[in-house]
Structures are given as C-alpha cells and as structure tokens.
Amino acid sequence: MSNSGESSSLRRFKRLNRCINCSDCVVDRGFRDVITELQGHGFIARMPESLLESEHQLTTRQANQSRLVTMCxxxxxxxxxxxxxxxRIFRHVFNNRAAMHLWDDFRICCALLNKFHVVIDNPPEALEYVTIAKNKLELVNHLANYVEAFNIDRRRASFQTIDSNHPHLNTFPRLTITDLKRLALGTYQLKQARSYYGEHVRQSGIYTIEINNEIDDDIPLILGQNNYLLRGRIKSRHVNSRTYYTYLLISNDNVVANTLEAYIGYCCNCLVGRRTVGCCAHIMTVVWYLSWARYNDVTAPASYLDDFFNEYDD
Structure with a gap:
C-alpha cells in the first residue's frame, strides 16, 4: 500500500475501534488486503485458506477453517x-458517466434496505451447526489419509461398478432434508447437488457408483469394521476434463441404519475434499441422491433443453 493508503487504513481502523465492542463480528471482503494491519491493531481476522506451494488440496485443518469463514x-x-x-441500476455494468456518484447511490440503496427491509437473522439451526463445527474442527479425516496412502484413486480392480438400482444399495442410509443440511452445515451444497446430479446422468440417464465390499483388511481400525466403501465420479462444473473421486465409508450395522452415524467417513480429491466440518458439493451430490433424491422422483434441472436443438434441426 502507498503511504496515503496506509494512513487512510489507519484512520479506518481507529474508527472501527471506537464503534465496535469486544466479540463483535464484522464481515467484509475488503479486509482481505489488510489482514496483517488488522491483526496489528488487535483484531482477529479470518479468511478462506489458500493452497500451499506445490500442493493440490487443502489440508483438513485448512479446509475446516475455510468452512468456518464461509459459514459467517x-x-x-x-x-x-x-x-x-x-x-435495477446495480444489476448491470455501471455506466461510466454515472461512476462519479456510484458510491452515493450505493449508500442510499443500503440505507433504504436497512430502514425498510426485514432484518437478516440466523436460521433456527445456526447454534446447532456452530456446535457441530466446533466439535469437528480438529477431527482428523482418516479416510482421506487412507485413500492417499494406498493410492485408492488408481485402483480399479477393487471396485465394482453398479447403478443406483443395485440391490446392495437398498441398505444405503436414507436421510431427511434436515439430516442433509446437518451434514453440510447449511443449504449451499444441497443447492449445488442437483446440478451435479444432472451432469452425472445426462449422457446415459443412469446414476452409476462404484462399490468395494472387501476393505476390512486394509481400512484403519480407527474407522471400525463391518463397513463398505462407495466411490463416485463427479465431473467438474468448471473444467471439462476434470473428474473428482468421492469416497463414502458406510456402516452395515443395523443400530445406526438410516442415521448420520452410518456415515463413518467421507472425502473427495477436490480442493476442500478433506474437510470434516461439513462436506464438499461432490460428496453431497452422492449422499443427496442415494439417501434422498432417488426416493422422491427428482429430475435433472432443465432436462427439456437436452434435445432442444435436435428438435429444431428436424
């Protein structure tokens, strides 16, 4: 930052010190450029983690910390x-001629929302989700460690390809929407799940998954026994050539059937796939479909557009 920018930032920090109290939380993306300065003035600053050099995935701790930030x-x-x-003026690219009063217009809009709009409040489940997140913050992802140590991504002979109608999946734990939100600690991943599902079934119309029933000899004892391992392949929405492997370790124990406790572990090889606080959208896609959507006649979004151009050509 330039000297003028630094002095301006210092003045803003002093104003912040005067107008907020201890334990107050201020959320602003602009703080990401002045993290060090904020910490120097006694603030506790958090932002989503970045990849370490030469790494392709966040550690479990980093992914968990990032989830805490996005929850806020x-x-x-x-x-x-x-x-x-x-x-409407803020829905499109702002006209250069109006840029001189852009900030004034934005402040007026925000003032009107503050005055007349319903106050934003936490959802009823917020405290429950916070408690779950705190309890799992330091939880080690043993399944992810196992997948990495034994190079499971490259094993094909160990897995059998099946579809969602396979009899073995009749015992897959069924969940409610409340359970799914508790697993993801919110609704964001749930909203993405249907889109990922649509891409997964678009070519063949069949939801395929891979299963390994003979893992008790290899799996760490800390994850228990009498389990089976499911592997899903979810195509990236951003890079056509990229496919993510998602793993679910499911218990065969009837005592925990159709509960979240039946999900012994999960991981994915995406950027945040090692997290234990919540889960990534790829894991949620598999869980969402197998535990809920296939029982509720869910269809792929905008499926009527798949044959639109074929009909037009005819």
Whole structure:
C-alpha cells in the first residue's frame, strides 16, 4: 500500500475501534488486503485458506477453517443479492458517466434496505451447526489419509461398478432434508447437488457408483469394521476434463441404519475434499441422491433443453 493508503487504513481502523465492542463480528471482503494491519491493531481476522506451494488440496485443518469463514460470510452474499434484486441500476455494468456518484447511490440503496427491509437473522439451526463445527474442527479425516496412502484413486480392480438400482444399495442410509443440511452445515451444497446430479446422468440417464465390499483388511481400525466403501465420479462444473473421486465409508450395522452415524467417513480429491466440518458439493451430490433424491422422483434441472436443438434441426 502507498503511504496515503496506509494512513487512510489507519484512520479506518481507529474508527472501527471506537464503534465496535469486544466479540463483535464484522464481515467484509475488503479486509482481505489488510489482514496483517488488522491483526496489528488487535483484531482477529479470518479468511478462506489458500493452497500451499506445490500442493493440490487443502489440508483438513485448512479446509475446516475455510468452512468456518464461509459459514459467517453468507450474509455478505445475501446483502449483495438484495441490492441487485431491489435496485435495477446495480444489476448491470455501471455506466461510466454515472461512476462519479456510484458510491452515493450505493449508500442510499443500503440505507433504504436497512430502514425498510426485514432484518437478516440466523436460521433456527445456526447454534446447532456452530456446535457441530466446533466439535469437528480438529477431527482428523482418516479416510482421506487412507485413500492417499494406498493410492485408492488408481485402483480399479477393487471396485465394482453398479447403478443406483443395485440391490446392495437398498441398505444405503436414507436421510431427511434436515439430516442433509446437518451434514453440510447449511443449504449451499444441497443447492449445488442437483446440478451435479444432472451432469452425472445426462449422457446415459443412469446414476452409476462404484462399490468395494472387501476393505476390512486394509481400512484403519480407527474407522471400525463391518463397513463398505462407495466411490463416485463427479465431473467438474468448471473444467471439462476434470473428474473428482468421492469416497463414502458406510456402516452395515443395523443400530445406526438410516442415521448420520452410518456415515463413518467421507472425502473427495477436490480442493476442500478433506474437510470434516461439513462436506464438499461432490460428496453431497452422492449422499443427496442415494439417501434422498432417488426416493422422491427428482429430475435433472432443465432436462427439456437436452434435445432442444435436435428438435429444431428436424
């Protein structure tokens, strides 16, 4: 930062010190450029973690810390969405001629929302999700360690390809939407799951999964026995050539049937796939479909567009 920028930041920090109290939380994406300065003035600053050099995936600790940040940051996305929804001028690229009063217009819009809009509040489950997140913050992902140590991604002979109608999956734990939200610690991954599912079944119309029933000799004892391992392949929405492997370790014990306790472990080889606080969207896609969606007649989004151009050509 330049000297003028530093002095401006210092003045803002002093104003912050005067207007907030101990334990207050301020959420702002702009703070990411001044993390060190914030910490130097006594603030505790958090932001999503970045990859370490030469690494392709966040550690479990890093992924968990990032999830804690996004659990708080959702309110920023909500406010931005309300501004664009209620004020047409901010839905599109701002005209250069109006840029001189852009900040004034934005402040007026925010003042109107603060005055007349319903106050944003935490969902009823917020405290429960926070408790779960704190309890799992230091939880080691033993399944991810096992998958990496034994190079399971490259094993094909150990897994049998089946579809979602295979009799073995009749015992797959059925969950409610409440259970799924508790697993993901929110609804964001649930909203993404249907889109990933649509891409998964678009070519053949069949939801395929891979299963390994003979893992008790290899799996760490800390994960227990009498389990089976499922592997899903979820195509990336951002890179066509990339496919993510998701792993679910499921208990055969009838005592925990159709509960979250039946999910002994899960992991994915995506950026945040080692997290134990919540789960990534790829894991949620497999769990969402096998535990809930296939029983509720769910279809792929916008499936009517798949044959649109073929019909037009005819």
């Amino acid at each position: 940051r959702w309110v920023v996305e909500v406010v931005n969405g309300r501004v664009k929804r209620d004020f």
